[in-house]
Amino acid sequence: MADDRPVVLECVELSKTYGNFRALDSVSLTLRAGEVRALLGKNGAGKSTLVKLISGTEHPDRGHDQIKLDGQPVHWANSGEARSGGIAVVHQEFSLIPELSVAENVMVGRWPRRRGLVDHKAILKSAARAIDVLGEPLPLTMPVGRLSTAHQQLVEIAKALLDEPKVLILDEPTSALNSREVDALLALVRRLAQRGVAVIYVSHRMREIPLVADSMTILRDGREVATVGVREVTTDEVASMIAGSSRAQAKVGEPQDLSGAEVALAVENLVIDGLLEGVSFEVRKGEVLGIAGLLGSGRTELLSSIYGSRHDCEGEVLVGGRPVKDRSPAKMLRLGVAMTPEDRKDAGIVPLLGVGENVMLMARSRGRSPWIRRNQERDTIAEVIDRLSIATAGAGQPIASLSGGNQQKGVIGRCLAAEMSVLLLDEPTRGIDVGAKAQLYRLIRELAQRGISSVFVSSELDELAQVCDRVLVLRDGRVRETVSGAEATGDRLLALAMKTDHEELV
Amino acid sequence: MTSQTPVAESPDTAAPAAKQSPLRRALAWEGTGLLAVLIAVFIILSLIAPNFLTAANMLNILQQAAFFGIVAFAMTLVIVSGEIDVSVGSQAALTSSVVAYMVVTMGLPMWLAALLAIVIAVALGAGIGWIRDALNVPTFIGTLALYLALRGVAHLVTNTFPIPVDASEFFYWGSGRVFGVIPVPAVYFFLTFVVVAVIARFTVFGRSVYAVGGNPKAAALSGISVRRVRILVMSGTAFTAAITGLMHTAQLASGNSTIAVGLEFDAIAAAVIGGTAMAGGRGTIIGTLIGVLFVAILLNGMVMLGLNPYVQQVVRGGLVLFAVLINVARTRTA
Known part of the structure; x- marks a missing residue:
């Protein structure tokens, strides 16, 4: 990499403490013009905190923590100041107004006025200029709600580009896109980089990172673990850096091999257009089955489809050996299958x-x-x-x-x-404290002993390894791997979830 | 009704609350404040309004309370479920007009006409509940449409003139007195109170109304048919509106398209004053009972004081605003 490019963003030993919890601990980051930096780490590793500090939504702990943009120390009071100062963020959740047109959304909050009235011509002109950069013609006057997710994402990016940012932060930008759309987005990011925009790219998809990023910074427990060039490390190494050298956490209960037990619930060839391409698995009586996968891998959609609270799927669900037609929560409950939602x-x-x-x-x-x-x-x-x-x-x-x-x-x-008799648990430990988590793990094991099966979906792969009898890894729309509970570790599951198909793992 | 929970009628509160003294439980209940205001207003009116504190007037108040109170109980369930029904006044007018038309012009027996009119009202209410879910039409819009349309139909049917109904045994059901003392409508009023209170507290359906109003997604995931709950509560207000229309008909001995104007406001005001949250999920039937009595006493007191009817209207409007403000304050502190 050409290191003579000018440094755009320099963060010096940023720390952030919430109460007693140190979310970020002396993390430094230097970004040059046109550099794309992937930012990786588990939930709670400090990625979002770092992004919040850089984008002005939160302030670092101490005065001598510093953020420099083009060599000048900056102190944003809020994200609006950061945005006009040259740092733009595209969040995972869009902030678009579905009924307004593409152009109005791009310019939202800064609609030009003429004689006190909104100047629609000026909106169209400015928005057209911003959209032009994307290299994808978007219908300027169409309501945003009628665009595809990928195009809505582009509108978000156009919005972010309006102030000609020096640094663009993309938070899991591909989690809701299909593979063709992902390629288009990656190409766009590269183009922006060539124009000299420095990009921070938050993602875990190892298929994308080498294609788009020059380097990556890995965070763990609020600290920087490493900053390396993308070609210097393998997926396995990255996975273990993300997970840490921590010894595998103690199993809760003894993982069982229940392949002989009766099948409580079976899923056959479940397809959701653009998300799942034929998922099949069986849960045995008294089994705790984990489902691992990255954000956007379709875990939640899988559970809601089984439970019948989502209807855009094909494929069969069998309870006690019998296929269940026209699934609805009421019907599944009658058959003894219950779901607890993610949110x-x-x-x-x-x-x-x-x-x-x-x-x-x-x-x-x-x-x-x-x-x-x-x-x-x-x-x-x-x-x-x-x-x-x-x-x-x-x-x-x-x-x-x-x-x-x-x-x-x-x-x-x-x-x-x-x-x-069968529980579909979607992220049951999200946002709860450590003590309560441990209690839930024990509870799930206890229930299993009494013959109650669980399908346990979690983005915290460590806990799947700790609790489950068997873990399925969902990747690119299919169950790609099955790991027995005895062999499962957080690192291994992460490596499998991040793996790309043309890469061999040990 | 012995529910002391500050949040919603919950059959499970009894265990921890039982340890407290009855006095402290009474003070902790949010209805207590309203009850105190009710008593204060009652005392003030007794002192300043001539002929207010007489046995005849008390019975009169109960009779008047029935004419919006029956609807208010059903309305409470509608609001708790997160919906609203502004069509009840027009529903009552339609029922009254249609009954008279069927008896006088078509020659149907009274009981059959009444039954058919109730069926029509309930079908309309259920329809609004159904399109709420199937077509995503908010009940406010659906019932607003009925509010206009049904009053129009009622005027068309009666040509805006009262249609006298000659069925004297029927009049007892509107203006008769049980044992020659208690107004029959007051009996309906208390009967409805008991029935709706039991539904709200002791039936799976009643509790589902609270669950749907509190979080429809969670309710649906728990196997509750949100659509069924909405259809049933909307049918409930339609049914009580039809009953109210019949009561008017019996009282006036005629079918009348101009009755029950503003019924929706009095019913909603009573429910909201009684602690029902406009946002849904919270409200009690006993609270609405107190709310109904409060509104009835206030309306009667104004008449007794000889206030200009237009002033009364202003007070009623102010009352609704006041109730909602209290509601907002309550939700904030909760």
């Missing part, structure tokens, strides 16, 4: 209702009686609260007032109260 607040808890009522939701809708049987319920609720050690003042306490971990236990308790 607890959005689709898990009913915030205003008490813990007890939240726990009883599934059991009630599954039961035949139209009456609430309070005495019976009281016993069930007490049992669930006790079993899951939910910390609550009483069954009547609104569930929203509990900690995240206890809320999650309430949501899982819902499946127990309804006496389910």
